[in-house]
Amino acid sequence: MSDSRLISLEGLNWSYGEHEILRSITQEISKGCFTSILGPNGSGKTTMLRLMMRILDPDRNAVRLQGKDIHEYRRKDLARRIGSVPQQTDTSYPYSVYEMVMMGRYPHKRRLESLNWRDHEVVRSSLKTTDVCHLRRHGIHEISGGELQRVVIARALAQEPEILALDEPTSHLDPHHQLAILGLLRRLVTEQGISIICVLHDLNSAMRFSDQVMLLNHGRIVHAGTPEAALTADHIHEVYGINVKIQTLDDGTPYIIILGS
Amino acid sequence: MFSTKKFAVTALLLVILLAAVTAVSVTLGAASISFSSSLRILLSPLFPSLVSQDIPPSHIYIILQLRLPRVLSALMVGAALAVSGTVFQAVFKNPMADPFILGISAGSALGVAVGMITGFAMIVSSRWGVPVFAFLGGTGATAVIYLLGGRGVSSTTLLLAGIAMNFLLSAAMSLLLFFNRDSLESVVYWNMGSLTSSSWSELSVIIPIIMIGTAVILLFSRELNAMTLGDETALSLGISIRNVRIIVLLLATLVTASSVAISGTIGFVGLIIPHIMRIITGANHRTLLPYSAVGGALFLMLSDALARSVVPPSEIPVGIITAMAGAPYFIYLLKARGRHIL
Numbered sequence: 026m027s028d029s030r031l032i033s034l035e036g037l038n039w040s041y042g043e044h045e046i047l048r049s050i051t052q053e054i055s056k057g058c059f060t061s062i063l064g065p066n067g068s069g070k071t072t073m074l075r076l077m078m079r080i081l082d083p084d085r086n087a088v089r090l091q092g093k094d095i096h097e098y099r100r101k102d103l104a105r106r107i108g109s110v111p112q113q114t115d116t117s118y119p120y121s122v123y124e125m126v127m128m129g130r131y132p133h134k135r136r137l138e139s140l141n142w143r144d145h146e147v148v149r150s151s152l153k154t155t156d157v158c159h160l161r162r163h164g165i166h167e168i169s170g171g172e173l174q175r176v177v178i179a180r181a182l183a184q185e186p187e188i189l190a191l192d193e194p195t196s197h198l199d200p201h202h203q204l205a206i207l208g209l210l211r212r213l214v215t216e217q218g219i220s221i222i223c224v225l226h227d228l229n230s231a232m233r234f235s236d237q238v239m240l241l242n243h244g245r246i247v248h249a250g251t252p253e254a255a256l257t258a259d260h261i262h263e264v265y266g267i268n269v270k271i272q273t274l275d276d277g278t279p280y281i282i283i284l285g286s
Numbered sequence: 287m288f289s290t291k292k293f294a295v296t297a298l299l300l301v302i303l304l305a306a307v308t309a310v311s312v313t314l315g316a317a318s319i320s321f322s323s324s325l326r327i328l329l330s331p332l333f334p335s336l337v338s339q340d341i342p343p344s345h346i347y348i349i350l351q352l353r354l355p356r357v358l359s360a361l362m363v364g365a366a367l368a369v370s371g372t373v374f375q376a377v378f379k380n381p382m383a384d385p386f387i388l389g390i391s392a393g394s395a396l397g398v399a400v401g402m403i404t405g406f407a408m409i410v411s412s413r414w415g416v417p418v419f420a421f422l423g424g425t426g427a428t429a430v431i432y433l434l435g436g437r438g439v440s441s442t443t444l445l446l447a448g449i450a451m452n453f454l455l456s457a458a459m460s461l462l463l464f465f466n467r468d469s470l471e472s473v474v475y476w477n478m479g480s481l482t483s484s485s486w487s488e489l490s491v492i493i494p495i496i497m498i499g500t501a502v503i504l505l506f507s508r509e510l511n512a513m514t515l516g517d518e519t520a521l522s523l524g525i526s527i528r529n530v531r532i533i534v535l536l537l538a539t540l541v542t543a544s545s546v547a548i549s550g551t552i553g554f555v556g557l558i559i560p561h562i563m564r565i566i567t568g569a570n571h572r573t574l575l576p577y578s579a580v581g582g583a584l585f586l587m588l589s590d591a592l593a594r595s596v597v598p599p600s601e602i603p604v605g606i607i608t609a610m611a612g613a614p615y616f617i618y619l620l621k622a623r624g625r626h627i628l
Contacts (some may be wrong), residue, residue, distance in 0.1 A: 075518075078521075080521045080522065100521070101524035104523055104524030105524070109518070113516065114516065115379065117381070117571045118514040118569040119564060120570060128508075128511060128512055128515070129523070131524060131525070134521060136505055137505070165505065183620050
């Protein structure tokens with residue numbers, strides 16, 4: 026088994042009742058990469074991400090993590106390998122930022138085991154990585170959306186995961202915060218070797234920040250590969266039904282300009 | 287963020303406060319027994335020399351056999367209701383969930399009524415039979431609410447389910463009493479929410495159940511914390527939410543049912559206490575649960591003291607006092623819902 030295999034999807038299906046969401050998806054996700062999942066609304070992106078973390082239960086052997094069926098892992102073991110940043114975080118309970126991030130240590134703790142200096146150490150370094158140390162005493166209901174997103178990422182990092190799974194982490198943020206979050210994720214890949222799987226909406230963000238792209242349409246992966254190979258004008262037209270032009274910026278990154286439908 | 291030391295100090299202060307309120311409550315009542323002799327009688331099981339000839343035996347009986355069990359049951363029932371309220375609010379992610387509003391208390395009460403009328407509750411002994419039937423009835427009600435609200439339905443749906451449940455159970459109770467008129471008085475009187483009939487023999491069963499139940503719930507604080515952030519977050523933190531939900535709901539039902547078994551249905555303690563405690567200590571269940579227990583105990587002991595002293599020599603059911611404090615608070619919560627209410 027090659028070392029670079031992280032998650033393998035082998036004929037992954039999912040449906041809600043009669044409604045088919047994902048149809049026999051087969052795909053390898055490699056280790057140490059920033060992998061983006063793209064596609065129109067309702068194409069099955071979030072469902073795919075949830076199946077990869079077993080928030081939804083896939084069929085046996087349809088999702089394999091490091092070569093083993095995901096059902097063979099206990100939920101706690103899974104939580105030590107995959108940190109998650111869901112689309113929504115309920116902030117109606119007034120936890121402090123520090124308490125919230127400390128929840129990322131739960132998968133490492135047995136029931137009667139109390140928190141020790143190492144847990145505090147990991148929490149502090151996660152807060153530092155995501156640049157929210159100064160907010161640690163604030164309530165999670167008192168901070169802005171961009172700050173909350175960083176806090177949730179810090180919690181996922183406190184799980185000390187090999188994989189970080191994020192569902193549209195930038196969707197409610199202004200351009201400045203979008204850029205900051207994506208830059209942070211990119212650094213996690215290059216500096217800490219964390220593999221990132223991220224549902225994104227913005228084509229240019231995916232183009233600029235990811236190593237691998239999966240383009241979904243009607244529950245199938247229609248194109249996958251490097252951003253340049255997967256996100257061509259033809260492919261974008263085929264999936265989204267819009268006309269685009271791709272230009273190369275001064276720094277060499279391709280930039281997608283939307284012309285019309 | 288509580289440091290362990292600060293937590294220990296606060297906990298010690300609260301225990302002293304609880305002991306003080308217990309001591310003062312014991313001196314209140316129809317028979318006028320001075321504070322100092324009450325205190326001496328109260329400590330006499332530990333220091334027999336404190337009770338000398340000047341204290342009449344009737345006073346010793348009143349303090350140790352009538353008032354102390356009553357004050358202790360106020361303490362236990364208050365703690366139990368506040369702890370289970372905290373659990374219901376966390377599991378249903380709803381600040382207005384409470385064993386009384388959701389109909390769990392009414393379910394336990396109906397269980398007890400069935401047990402009393404059929405006589406099954408008296409087969410072994412009533413001190414065991416009554417809590418067992420309360421638990422059976424409460425579990426039935428919790429199961430229905432769980433099936434309706436377990437998937438995180440909206441607050442409104444959950445509250446409506448609770449209202450429907452209360453209507454249904456009160457109709458069932460009325461029907462039961464209609465066909466068993468001879469039991470009417472004892473059941474109605476017990477169900478009114480009163481601590482008057484508490485005795486040591488009942489407490490000897492109820493106190494361990496409530497304390498053990500609460501202790502086990504406390505072991506699930508981390509799970510409760512994670513679950514209040516949403517199912518997806520809880521799952522991704524490695525928590526098997528289905529199992530945890532069922533376990534903690536059963537524990538909360540057990541604790542509620544035990545309180546109903548000694549005091550009938552007392553409302554609103556489980557609603558307002560966790561809410562106030564979250565404002566004071568924050569949401570972390572590790573601290574919130576013990577604080578709620580103490581807060582609920584203090585609240586019910588004070589309510590009971592009030593119930594005994596406003597119209598002497600008679601007394602009003604303590605449920606009336608808690609409802610008068612709790613119902614306006616509930617209305618305030620309803621009005622504040624648009625804003626941030628936790």
